[in-house]
Amino acid sequence: MKKVLITGGAGFIGSSVVFALLDQGITPVILDDLSKGRAEFVEGKVFYQGDVADVALLDRIFAEHPDIDAAVHCAARIVVPDSVARPLYYYRENVGKTIELLDALQRHGCTRVVFSSSASIYAPTPDARVDESSPVEANSPYARTKLMMEQVLQDWTRGEGAERQRVISLRYFNPIGADPRLRSGLQDLNPSHALGKLIEAHTNGTPFTVTGVDWATRDGSGIRDYVHVRDLAEAHVAALLRFDEVIAEGAEDRYRVINVGTGDGTTVRELIAAFEQAVGATLDVREAGPRPGDVIGCYAAVDTARELLGWQPRRGIAEGVADALAWRAQWAARLDASRFPA
The missing domain is CATH 3.40.50.720 (NAD(P)-binding Rossmann-like Domain)
Structure with a gap:
């Protein structure tokens, strides 16, 4: 190839x-x-x-x-x-x-x-x-x-x-996360997915809203992989x-x-806890109903990927959070520099 x-x-x-x-x-x-x-x-x-x-x-x-x-x-x-x-x-x-x-x-x-x-x-x-x-x-x-x-x-x-x-x-x-060498990442500073919203809330000091708290999961929030x-x-x-x-x-x-996927399910509340641990701060967390099109979620069985591709995930949520935070800081600085060149 x-x-x-x-x-x-x-x-x-x-x-x-x-x-x-x-x-x-x-x-x-x-x-x-x-x-x-x-x-x-x-x-x-x-x-x-x-x-x-x-x-x-x-x-x-x-x-x-x-x-x-x-x-x-x-x-x-x-x-x-x-x-x-x-x-x-x-x-x-x-x-x-x-x-x-x-x-x-x-x-x-x-x-x-x-x-x-x-x-x-x-x-x-x-x-x-x-x-x-x-x-x-x-x-x-x-x-x-x-x-x-x-x-x-x-x-x-x-x-x-x-x-x-x-x-x-x-x-x-x-x-x-982002490319571990920070060559690329989320191009939107305010993305719509859960981790993006957590970073936005932490960066701007605004509340984070859990959309959907009555799902049939261990803590009521949606589950993702x-x-x-x-x-x-x-x-x-x-x-x-x-x-x-x-x-x-x-x-x-x-x-x-x-x-x-990773083969493990993580609820939104568990993602919040992992994020707060990573940044060493507590977020203002609110609750709301699900957005249009939201679902309870799921996580993967990854046996097929392991057997056919010889592939398995090597990085966990903590690394994903850390890389996402590092990328956002670098990307925000780069965008500011392009708007306001020296």
């Missing part, structure tokens, strides 16, 4: 995958429209600014890089409440444009695809633990776009003219390097789902 196309490679997860690829000597060819991603994350790299559904641009990329071995599709709109408010936008951006991308990949003979899927598609289970065979029940337009894209990808591998196409869908749980973004990125590299072992060319079943 020498060269990989990565869509959304200037975003939080995509840029983490880019650096993990570079660290393995693999050249990423990055496609990102920079609507959410940051130009700083792709400086000095092979980068094309544009839309994943831009057929002319995709043709140009493959003309200039005919040696692309695989594609990693990370580009997507991901904010759950926003998807509830603007469902058509999410279906168009996430599903419609993916179809155009897949058509281009097939035309150019790109037969290996790693897809960024989501644990948000799982149905609640009695113990919140899910494996790849657990029932699915997407409860927001965002989650439904991920489920639809999985269905599209699976059908694509079975369709006429797609006899060589193979797909590994990595179902992400909840990424936290918080996986360090570097571990998540390394799972992509493992999927690429072992792709032909996971799905051999000519295999009858050319679509495979793999969970990528």
